[in-house]
Amino acid sequence: MMTNYGNRVTQGQFSFLPDLTDEEITAQIKYALDNKWAVNVEYSDDPHPRNTYWEMYGMPMFDMEDPAGILMEINECRKTFPNCYIRVMASDATRGTESVKMSYIVNRPSVEPGFNLVREERNSRSQGYTILPYACNKPEGERS
Amino acid sequence: MSDTTETEENEAPKIVLPDDTPVDLQKELRLSNVQEVLDQLDKELIGLKPVKTRIRETAALLLVDRVRNKMDLSASSPTLHMSFTGNPGTGKTTVALRMAEILHRLDYVRTGQLVTVTRDDLVGQYIGHTAPKTKDVIKKAMGGVLFIDEAYYLYKPENERDYGAESIEILLQVMENNRDDLVVVLAGYKDKMDTFFYSNPGMRSRIAHHIGFPDYSAEELMAIAKLMLAEQNYRLSEEAAKALFEYTKRRMTMIHFANARSVRNALDRARLRQANRLFNSAGKAVTKVDLMTIEAEDILASRVFQEGSLDLDGDEGADVEPVVES
Numbered sequence: 185m186m187t188n189y190g191n192r193v194t195q196g197q198f199s200f201l202p203d204l205t206d207e208e209i210t211a212q213i214k215y216a217l218d219n220k221w222a223v224n225v226e227y228s229d230d231p232h233p234r235n236t237y238w239e240m241y242g243m244p245m246f247d248m249e250d251p252a253g254i255l256m257e258i259n260e261c262r263k264t265f266p267n268c269y270i271r272v273m274a275s276d277a278t279r280g281t282e283s284v285k286m287s288y289i290v291n292r293p294s295v296e297p298g299f300n301l302v303r304e305e306r307n308s309r310s311q312g313y314t315i316l317p318y319a320c321n322k323p324e325g326e327r328s
Numbered sequence: 329m330s331d332t333t334e335t336e337e338n339e340a341p342k343i344v345l346p347d348d349t350p351v352d353l354q355k356e357l358r359l360s361n362v363q364e365v366l367d368q369l370d371k372e373l374i375g376l377k378p379v380k381t382r383i384r385e386t387a388a389l390l391l392v393d394r395v396r397n398k399m400d401l402s403a404s405s406p407t408l409h410m411s412f413t414g415n416p417g418t419g420k421t422t423v424a425l426r427m428a429e430i431l432h433r434l435d436y437v438r439t440g441q442l443v444t445v446t447r448d449d450l451v452g453q454y455i456g457h458t459a460p461k462t463k464d465v466i467k468k469a470m471g472g473v474l475f476i477d478e479a480y481y482l483y484k485p486e487n488e489r490d491y492g493a494e495s496i497e498i499l500l501q502v503m504e505n506n507r508d509d510l511v512v513v514l515a516g517y518k519d520k521m522d523t524f525f526y527s528n529p530g531m532r533s534r535i536a537h538h539i540g541f542p543d544y545s546a547e548e549l550m551a552i553a554k555l556m557l558a559e560q561n562y563r564l565s566e567e568a569a570k571a572l573f574e575y576t577k578r579r580m581t582m583i584h585f586a587n588a589r590s591v592r593n594a595l596d597r598a599r600l601r602q603a604n605r606l607f608n609s610a611g612k613a614v615t616k617v618d619l620m621t622i623e624a625e626d627i628l629a630s631r632v633f634q635e636g637s638l639d640l641d642g643d644e645g646a647d648v649e650p651v652v653e654s
Contacts, residue, residue, distance in 0.1 A: 242460070243460075245467060248467060249439045249441050249468065249470070249471055250438055250439050250470040250471025250472065251470075252470040252471055252506065252509035252510075253466065253468065253470035253509075254467070256467065256470075256506070
């Protein structure tokens with residue numbers, strides 16, 4: 185797949201760009217905080233695009249004034265789960281629900297093996313398609 | 329100080345300036361607006377000489393540091409964690425608030441917010457509760473000043489299973505690693521803080537500035553009282569001022585004297601009595617001046633004068649009898 189060099193998972197914001205540096209992440213968090221959004225950190229070892237709900241690392245952070253605290257949390261999550269995908273989300277509560285306004289990946293496993301495309305023969309020669317992340321070949325907890 | 333305009337040159341990167349480059353410190357001072365805050369501090373805080381000197385020194389250090397940075401004379405940023413020790417009511421919290429503003433103007437902290445916490449906000453109820461709680465507070469204070477009031481309560485030597493020690497450990501770590509993000513200010517009464525630092529040498533060595541808040545003299549307390557009243561659009565009549573001075577002198581010798589706080593409480597009670605007096609003077613026309621003026625009798629009705637002592641718990645409490653005009 186030459187269009188996606190290195191099988192990089194592309195979900196959320198900025199995922200076609202090189203990995204964000206800590207300064208860039210800080211600037212993005214600052215933007216979220218300036219808009220009074222709550223920020224939380226999540227991790228997962230399953231990069232399937234339909235895997236929407238990742239594990240939360242700690243509580244969502246409300247009433248924060250400065251990005252440094254959130255960056256500290258991100259770095260702790262990186263230390264704990266160095267081989268997982270980690271993303272930062274910002275949610276807006278003005279409409280009465282915490283609706284997601286930002287979501288971007290801040291950590292990736294050292295190797296991203298990509299996806300297996302499975303073609304399924306169905307009735308009257310129609311085809312079904314499934315993608316399976318190679319990363320999920322092993323059971324949960326043994327993947328990284 | 330020279331007035332040459334060297335700034336264009338200073339801002340250009342990678343130019344090694346000659347050793348005799350003139351520096352315009354006055355200009356830097358004007359740019360930072362810090363003088364304004366310092367003047368306000370001088371005006372609004374009575375007395376507190378050592379505190380003001382130390383704040384001035386800190387401001388000067390940060391300012392010089394900033395100029396040095398412009399000239400590529402970088403040094404590691406100074407640690408500014410502080411401890412404020414002094415008797416009750418000597419203005420520790422007020423100064424902490426100002427400190428946050430000064431540090432913000434000097435670009436040492438990013439937001440200039442002050443987060444005030446006590447033991448309850450930091451220490452949890454059960455195992456595993458303390459660390460997240462402390463971290464939560466620290467994260468909220470990032471970019472500003474974390475003010476820990478009555479900090480000596482964090483450490484309870486008589487209970488070795490107390491969770492306060494865990495909180496202190498996390499604080500120490502953050503004070504060391506996130507020096508650029510957070511300034512921690514510990515406050516408390518002198519003797520108790522001394523015991524606290526004695527049993528936590530790590531804490532003591534990480535705090536560079538130990539600032540002692542002296543007690544106020546009677547004259548200073550009077551000046552504070554006038555400032556407090558002016559803020560609330562009250563004023564003392566001449567006799568009332570004399571009475572208050574007498575009151576302050578007597579109150580200072582009694583137990584549980586809390587400096588400016590005692591004065592504020594006394595004034596609050598005087599306001600109550602004044603309102604009552606105006607209410608009871610039915611028939612007489614009350615003018616705007618009457619509404620503003622506190623008379624001597626409002627102060628002389630205090631228990632300090634009537635009985636020469638306080639309640640057992642040190643509270644001056646309510647009046648003995650409402651004073652009825654004769």
